[in-house]
Amino acid sequence: MERRDVVIVGGGPAGLAAARRLADLGVVSVTVLEREQEAGGIPRHCGHAGFGWESHRRIWTGPEYAAALRRDVEGLDVRTGHTVLGIGDGVLRVQNRDGIVEIAAKQILLATGTRETPRSARLIGGSRPKSVMNTGALQAHVYMHNYKPFGRPLIVGTELVSFSAILTCRHVGIRPVAMIEENASTTAPWPGDLVARLVFGVPVWTHSRLLTIEGREQVEAVEILRGGRRMRIACDGVIVTGLFVPETSLLVTSPEVVLAGNVHGAVKTSGRCWREGSVAAQKIAWSLK
Numbered sequence: 001m002e003r004r005d006v007v008i009v010g011g012g013p014a015g016l017a018a019a020r021r022l023a024d025l026g027v028v029s030v031t032v033l034e035r036e037q038e039a040g041g042i043p044r045h046c047g048h049a050g051f052g053w054e055s056h057r058r059i060w061t062g063p064e065y066a067a068a069l070r071r072d073v074e075g076l077d078v079r080t081g082h083t084v085l086g087i088g089d090g091v092l093r094v095q096n097r098d099g100i101v102e103i104a105a106k107q108i109l110l111a112t113g114t115r116e117t118p119r120s121a122r123l124i125g126g127s128r129p130k131s132v133m134n135t136g137a138l139q140a141h142v143y144m145h146n147y148k149p150f151g152r153p154l155i156v157g158t159e160l161v162s163f164s165a166i167l168t169c170r171h172v173g174i175r176p177v178a179m180i181e182e183n184a185s186t187t188a189p190w191p192g193d194l195v196a197r198l199v200f201g202v203p204v205w206t207h208s209r210l211l212t213i214e215g216r217e218q219v220e221a222v223e224i225l226r227g228g229r230r231m232r233i234a235c236d237g238v239i240v241t242g243l244f245v246p247e248t249s250l251l252v253t254s255p256e257v258v259l260a261g262n263v264h265g266a267v268k269t270s271g272r273c274w275r276e277g278s279v280a281a282q283k284i285a286w287s288l289k
């Protein structure tokens with residue numbers, strides 16, 4: 001079985017910062033395992049600007065930031081296309097294109113990030129057409145595959161990430177019909193609703209909940225409950241945004257497992273996750289002495 005001093009699971013800002021810091025501290029037996037074919041994490045498909053200041057004192061788009069993080073770890077052992085399936089007694093079960101292998105590690109850093117709650121977990125009724133997706137999937141379509149999945153979607157949720165979804169829509173000329181929020185005000189701080197309406201031309205409906213989705217191949221309409229009244233809204237897609245849940249499926253309580261980035265605590269900026277990765281690396285380096 002292969003043996004490493006440190007295995008980092010997840011090649012996003014937290015994981016790559018940790019790899020860089022460990023190398024700088026002289027820890028050489030370090031491997032990053034990333035399930036995607038390219039490292040960089042969520043920023044890879046966030047085409048808008050707003051990344052890099054806290055870590056590199058630059059303002060980049062997400063893909064530019066991801067590229068900078070990859071440059072930072074050039075020459076280090078970063079294995080993409082490697083999905084960690086489980087962890088037990090300091091051993092990681094890893095799937096790559098050749099099959100399943102095991103790697104033993106003295107220390108494991110879990111930097112697997114977070115994900116938006118999918119439609120399936122939100123108790124939304126109706127049919128299952130293709131054009132229902134979360135912000136991450138929308139951004140992957142738009143920024144990575146240059147594909148416009150709909151023209152007039154409904155946005156569900158008003159977190160900061162929901163505004164990121166509006167920016168992505170604008171990028172390819174998608175015009176959301178509205179943004180809906182179950183609560184009395186937007187989750188993003190004031191003046192979120194004004195920004196959505198006045199800057200982006202998207203009405204924000206509070207006290208509104210998505211009940212059902214209609215349509216076979218593509219969404220044709222949705223039914224919402226708005227202020228106690230049922231309304232049918234014509235639209236051709238639904239973007240379910242936010243309600244982040246940490247990617248904790250690998251979490252085991254064990255002294256050799258450390259967490260960094262969005263896999264724990266509240267959702268943070270990429271710079272904050274980068275810093276957490278760096279700090280965790282420092283602790284790991286000390287513990288190996």
Ligand SMILES: Cc1cc2nc3c(=O)[nH]c(=O)nc-3n(C[C@H](O)[C@H](O)[C@H](O)COP(=O)(O)OP(=O)(O)OC[C@H]3O[C@@H](n4cnc5c(N)ncnc54)[C@H](O)[C@@H]3O)c2cc1C
Binds near residue numbers: 112
């Ligand atoms: C739509 C959107 C817009 C955003 N906009 C901004 C912004 O403008 N500015 C900003 O600073 N932040 C922004 N953020 C937040 C920022 O992207 C995150 O805070 C940051 O990416 C978190 O870093 P991380 O390393 O913790 O996790 P992630 O970036 O999520 O990286 C985790 C990595 O772990 C990998 N992974 C997960 N499970 C496994 C496994 N089992 N095996 C192997 N690999 C695995 C994933 O593939 C992923 O690459 C945005 C986030 C979203 C969703």
